[in-house]
Amino acid sequence: xxxxINIQPGFNKQVTATGGEGQWVSGDYVRFRYGSPEKIGGWAxxxxxxxxxxxxxxxxxxxxxxxxxxxxxTNRILYVYSGGAFYDITPLKSTTTLTSAFTTTxxxxxxxxxxxxAHGISKYDIIKLDNFSSATNSNFDxxxxxxxxxxVASVPSSTTITITMGSVESGSGASTxxxxxxxxxxxxxxxxxxxxxxxxxxxxGGTTAGAVTSTLDGALTSGSSSIVxxxxxxxxxSGTIVIDNERIAYTSxxxxxGTLGGLTRGSxxxxxxxxxxxxxxxxxxxxxxxxxxxxxxxxxxxxxxxLDNFGNKLIATIAxxxxxxxxxxxxGATSTRATIISGAPTASQFSLVSSPDRHLVVFxxxxxxxxxxxxxxxxxxxASQESLTTWTPKxxxxxxxxxxADGTRIVGAIRGRDAIYVWTDTALFIMKFVxxxxxxxxxQVGTNCGLIGQNAAxxxxxxxxxxxxxxxxxxxxxxxxxxxxxxxxxxxGLADVPRQHIYAGLNNLFGEVTWFYxxxxxxxxxxxxxxxxxxxxxERPIWTVSSLARSTWADSSIFGKPHxxxxxxSATSDATVGNTDGITTYYEHETGTNQIKAGTTTxxxxxxxxxxxxxxxKGLGGDGEYMMKIRRVIPDFLxxxxxxxVTLNLKNYPTDAETSSSLGPFTTTTSTTKIDTRxxxxxxALKVDNxxxxxxxxxxxxxxxIQPDGRR
Numbered sequence: 001x002x003x004x005i006n007i008q009p010g011f012n013k014q015v016t017a018t019g020g021e022g023q024w025v026s027g028d029y030v031r032f033r034y035g036s037p038e039k040i041g042g043w044a045x046x047x048x049x050x051x052x053x054x055x056x057x058x059x060x061x062x063x064x065x066x067x068x069x070x071x072x073x074t075n076r077i078l079y080v081y082s083g084g085a086f087y088d089i090t091p092l093k094s095t096t097t098l099t100s101a102f103t104t105t106x107x108x109x110x111x112x113x114x115x116x117x118a119h120g121i122s123k124y125d126i127i128k129l130d131n132f133s134s135a136t137n138s139n140f141d142x143x144x145x146x147x148x149x150x151x152v153a154s155v156p157s158s159t160t161i162t163i164t165m166g167s168v169e170s171g172s173g174a175s176t177x178x179x180x181x182x183x184x185x186x187x188x189x190x191x192x193x194x195x196x197x198x199x200x201x202x203x204x205g206g207t208t209a210g211a212v213t214s215t216l217d218g219a220l221t222s223g224s225s226s227i228v229x230x231x232x233x234x235x236x237x238s239g240t241i242v243i244d245n246e247r248i249a250y251t252s253x254x255x256x257x258g259t260l261g262g263l264t265r266g267s268x269x270x271x272x273x274x275x276x277x278x279x280x281x282x283x284x285x286x287x288x289x290x291x292x293x294x295x296x297x298x299x300x301x302x303x304x305x306x307l308d309n310f311g312n313k314l315i316a317t318i319a320x321x322x323x324x325x326x327x328x329x330x331x332g333a334t335s336t337r338a339t340i341i342s343g344a345p346t347a348s349q350f351s352l353v354s355s356p357d358r359h360l361v362v363f364x365x366x367x368x369x370x371x372x373x374x375x376x377x378x379x380x381x382x383a384s385q386e387s388l389t390t391w392t393p394k395x396x397x398x399x400x401x402x403x404x405a406d407g408t409r410i411v412g413a414i415r416g417r418d419a420i421y422v423w424t425d426t427a428l429f430i431m432k433f434v435x436x437x438x439x440x441x442x443x444q445v446g447t448n449c450g451l452i453g454q455n456a457a458x459x460x461x462x463x464x465x466x467x468x469x470x471x472x473x474x475x476x477x478x479x480x481x482x483x484x485x486x487x488x489x490x491x492x493g494l495a496d497v498p499r500q501h502i503y504a505g506l507n508n509l510f511g512e513v514t515w516f517y518x519x520x521x522x523x524x525x526x527x528x529x530x531x532x533x534x535x536x537x538x539e540r541p542i543w544t545v546s547s548l549a550r551s552t553w554a555d556s557s558i559f560g561k562p563h564x565x566x567x568x569x570s571a572t573s574d575a576t577v578g579n580t581d582g583i584t585t586y587y588e589h590e591t592g593t594n595q596i597k598a599g600t601t602t603x604x605x606x607x608x609x610x611x612x613x614x615x616x617x618k619g620l621g622g623d624g625e626y627m628m629k630i631r632r633v634i635p636d637f638l639x640x641x642x643x644x645x646v647t648l649n650l651k652n653y654p655t656d657a658e659t660s661s662s663l664g665p666f667t668t669t670t671s672t673t674k675i676d677t678r679x680x681x682x683x684x685a686l687k688v689d690n691x692x693x694x695x696x697x698x699x700x701x702x703x704x705x706i707q708p709d710g711r712r
Contacts, residue, residue: 010542013489014274015538018654020611027608038698041590050583052576054191056563059307060558061298073305087334100176102135105171118234126185135178137692139170158234162580189303191500220275239285249373262486306350314338317351319377377409446479453502505553562589607689629709633675636700650681
């Protein structure tokens with residue numbers, strides 16, 4: 001007799017397949033809409049180029065001229081996308097014109113660039129070259145250098161760097177010959193978040209690979225108030241150094257005598273100690289900050305941007321670095337670069353702009369503006385209303401500060417409908433504009449619900465959704481823990497380290513919040529988990545999981561479709577010569593049924609599988625006591641484009657490996673009325689999938705012709 005197969009919406013991965021009767025237990029690239037599962041929409045690459053490194057932030061806005069912009073910050077370059085093209089607007093740290101610059105070697109792709117004085121450039125930094133003049137005995141010419149972007153391959157000394165060309169030197173080799181102008185980009189950081197156990201492994205002591213070094217000119221005691229180096233010309237005017245296991249902050253550098261003054265000994269949880277004459281001294285001023293104490297296991301944070309707009313101006317902050325502005329309304333805006341905001345703090349975790357009062361707010365910032373050693377991970381500072389440059393609190397402005405109490409660091413913040421949500425690693429605070437004299441009020445509204453990573457929260461319709469270390473939460477005026485039937489699958493399969501890679505995205509076209517996260521063993525996002533806030537109820541929350549991996553995401557409000565970025569750590573085919581950080585591809589989502597990347601169309605292989613169902617023979621007793629004979633399947637698709645495949649997975653006992661019915665899998669077309677199966681088992685699971693291009697399906701209610709067939 002024909003029997004309807006009624007299956008509840010959403011995945012349940014908290015049970016076995018046997019315990020998931022009447023539920024969906026697995027799938028990929030599917031969503032639930034009005035209770036029915038369907039294949040998700042396709043995506044197509046935007047622009048004809050890829051981006052250097054891993055995209056860590058995306059922000060979209062429309063300026064007063066009606067021009068749409070998508071700002072994309074990678075760990076190396078800041079881009080804006082508009083009108084189908086990408087523009088590099090990365091701020092420049094320095095611009096230097098050189099003579100006698102190039103040294104090359106026959107049959108080698110390595111080029112050494114020599115500076116007249118200390119360059120302050122680190123390995124993996126980005127530089128752009130132009131104004132090339134010919135180098136003697138070299139086949140490299142202006143086409144190889146002018147307007148080309150390079151990743152620095154090594155830093156042999158404080159006055160030299162090397163780059164790797166796309167071809168080798170065919171001439172006899174240049175020797176400090178030729179001129180060029182070097183534009184040095186601000187350093188953002190590595191592509192991935194990594195861990196190391198204590199000192200001595202990988203990037204240790206918070207220094208940057210290729211950092212400038214010198215040696216002590218005389219022994220140093222634990223109480224010394226100044227340091228003399230053999231040569232301090234490669235060190236910044238103020239910053240931080242590492243000697244042995246001690247970090248030392250300094251405020252002055254007298255290069256004539258090699259003296260560093262204004263010392264803070266034993267900074268960043270290290271211990272002041274004595275150091276011998278000729279001990280190595282390493283510049284750590286551009287170090288990658290750790291998210292853990294230096295006395296135990298350490299984590300090197302990836303290079304991250306935070307992006308927002310202050311009217312027509314894009315606001316961009318480098319994590320643990322400076323804050324910049326870019327005027328989208330300026331003449332020839334896309335050929336200009338972001339510039340540092342005058343008077344703003346020089347070291348902050350991230351920033352955002354409050355609304356509607358328009359204050360630029362920075363989080364985890366300096367208690368003394370301009371002194372990076374005073375950076376406090378729990379400290380908030382904001383500029384005066386409608387100003388980007390007025391940061392000192394006075395009676396006639398609204399600039400001020402606040403330090404939060406619960407937690408060890410501010411992890412992230414998002415702008416809500418009538419307040420700013422601020423998360424530490426342990427708590428949630430509401431930051432609300434109240435006007436003079438306090439400007440903002442702060443209220444703690446949650447404990448033990450801290451944010452897992454800077455970008456792991458979104459707000460929609462007055463509700464904030466976020467991922468914590470211990471589950472998913474929602475705040476709607478009161479704190480709620482979201483019931484999640486895929487929670488163990490997500491957290492048990494979550495990589496141990498890359499928390500700062502986790503990115504929450506909103507897709508309001510389908511009422512979904514998705515968290516993209518790195519799966520076990522991955523160094524970048526490789527999975528996603530989605531909550532359907534529109535159709536879920538407290539009795540039946542609707543969750544799905546997927547292998548869709550995106551490093552950033554933006555909703556459809558600006559460009560009409562959602563946009564997402566995909567990071568490939570192994571690829572190098574982009575516009576940056578010598579790139580070793582991988583590339584990012586930029587997509588428009590919910591378009592078509594396939595993936596279109598680099599002009600190639602491939603299928604999106606979606607699938608969904610139910611839990612096991614068995615025969616409850618009334619009057620005879622027992623779930624699964626009797627074998628079932630399935631003679632036919634009556635497929636029911638609400639919509640179908642192209643072919644779909646139906647599989648009946650069979651087993652007799654919960655521990656058996658499931659096998660397809662002997663005649664299956666079954667390909668169904670839009671004209672298929674029934675499927676003859678000849679399947680026999682105690683337990684059967686229904687699976688629907690597709691394998692080809694231009695295929696889409698949305699399931700209705702399938703019916704099976706089931707008969708009892710004995711007990712064995």
